[in-house]
Amino acid sequence: MLKHIHLENFKAQQATDLDFSKINVLTGFNSTGKTTVIQSLAFVKQSLQKKELSFNDYLLRLGDYREVVSRHDTDLPIRISVTLDGDAEELQYSLEASMGGVVESFAVDGEEGWKWDSRTDGAVEASGRLFFPIAAGGYGGGVFTSPDPAKTMQEQKRTMGWFENMLYLSSNRGFTKYNYPLLAGKPTVEDISNRTGDSSALEEWLSNLIIYRINEAKRYPAMEAQLDRMTDRLSSLGVEISPYVMSGPSVVIDLAESGMWVSAVNSGYGVNQSVASIVLGSLSEPGSLVMIEEPETHLHPRFQRAMAKILADFTKEGKRVLITSHSDHVLQELRKLVLAGTVPEEDVKVYHFAKEDRITRASEIDVTDEAALRELFS
Structure with a gap:
């Protein structure tokens, strides 16, 4: 580390x-x-x-x-x-x-x-x-x-x-529809940039990485505890997510508000942009370095404090955290x-x-x- x-x-x-x-x-x-x-x-x-x-x-x-x-x-x-x-x-x-x-x-x-x-x-x-x-x-x-x-x-x-x-999030991103097929294995930047071009490579890679990690956690019982912790952490910010693959194919991540599904692009910035850090930080490997620029961006002060607790929790799982913050x-x-x-x-x-x-x-x-x-x- x-x-x-x-x-x-x-x-x-x-x-x-x-x-x-x-x-x-x-x-x-x-x-x-x-x-x-x-x-x-x-x-x-x-x-x-x-x-x-x-x-x-x-x-x-x-x-x-x-x-x-x-x-x-x-x-x-x-x-x-x-x-x-x-x-x-x-x-x-x-x-x-x-x-x-x-x-x-x-x-x-x-x-x-x-x-x-x-x-x-x-x-x-x-x-x-x-x-x-x-x-x-x-x-x-x-x-x-x-x-x-x-x-x-x-x-x-x-x-x-x-x-x-190493996980680097230059800003916390929420994700919605991407015209890119979900890979069977862990997505590589090269695979994505070959199909989408450099301008969207990072967003495509992160979106597919989120889906891959969630699906991986669902497939392997040993990762169930990580998935549960991820869910609890998102809940502390009032967030539920529903990732799936549409026909097309496209990757979609929806958010749930009061039991109703809402497209990520139609949710508030604070919630929307915290999804990537919490999902990928929760499901990253022990020993990983999680780097996030200003994880508090667009969050209410109460949720900023909750985010600090979530980041501290990451370290209890053998990860290290490096952030910039104002x-x-x-x-x-x-x-x-x-x-x-x-x-x-x-x-x-x-x-x-x-x-x-x-x-x-x-x-x-x-x-x-x-x-x-x-x-x-x-």
């Missing part, structure tokens, strides 16, 4: 190090770099899945290198390093991107075990090619420096699985959960972001300090 992230020259993050726990909240004024942290992880995920640097794909559209690198200085490298807690080891994947090529490395407990450098003399691969997912798949690529390459490859595969299971209600509810002993204090980290001269700086805030939390919004 996510333990630490190091960022250099990624947008406004010139030199940022953040430690993570189970529940992580990034707060601060608009445009201070909160989303940038989440985007850095999404950028790595979509790049690894494409096996090449991918600034513009289904999760993110960031522009070109010049637009992404700090101060638009193309002489600077972008560095992103992600550290995970393994079962017994600490796993670290590092990516350095520059106009001249890419450098990847993978370490176990601080000892480098694998490396790829496109700038090496004689390298004939494209400068933006990533070899980590290829090596993790057992197909070679890069150089193993570990005395036990087989074990390193196994840890690489686990790390790739962690990135693939909500005093979310932070104060987390504070109450900690003070009540429902959530251990060490399980919550709150970072306040501020920008000075186009450089983001993050400072940690004590979640139990009511005055400090209120000052954030004064």
Whole structure:
């Protein structure tokens, strides 16, 4: 699970190090770099899945290198390093991107075990090619420096699985009709984008992923408890859902209000846009990172507090949560959960972001300090 992230020259993050726990909240004024942290992880995920640097794909559209690198200085490298807690080891994947090529490395407990450098003399691969997912798949690529390459490859595969299971919701979405057949297996972005085009790939993928996960939970009795928890969480926001596949075929998700079915597009934004986070967060795999930008969006203060409790519940199932938030209600509810002993204090980290001269700086805030939390919004 996510333990630490190091960022250099990624947008406004010139030199940022953040430690993570189970529940992580990034707060601060608009445009201070909160989303940038989440985007850095999404950028790595979509790049690894494409096996090449991918600034513009289904999760993110960031522009070109010049637009992404700090101060638009193309002489600077972008560095992103992600550290995970393994079962017994600490796993670290590092990516350095520059106009001249890419450098990847993978370490176990601080000892480098694998490396790829496109700038090496004689390298004939494209400068933006990533070899980590290829090596993790057992197909070679890069150089193993570990005395036990087989074990390193196994840890690489686990790390790739962690990135693939990462859930990123740039806004909470409700879903209605999509002209796309429901896949028998877990939907891939490639399958969807090949049929629908990039403009709707994310929405199509998330819609089909929701249906897939719900149907999977219905098929397997062992997942029944997850489905029940998902239903209870939606109910705490006054939501019932009815997903099904129409002839056409199309995927449809309806909401229920007082026993009457209502198309998701005709429901309120707050309810509509919370469905994706609660369904996918509830049914995601243990060990997954659930990233949501402003989960309180369009919600009444009472439901914002309920959402904070739901996010805390995710962590009891072995997941980690990373959100951006502008909500005093979310932070104060987390504070109450900690003070009540429902959530251990060490399980919550709150970072306040501020920008000075186009450089983001993050400072940690004590979640139990009511005055400090209120000052954030004064």
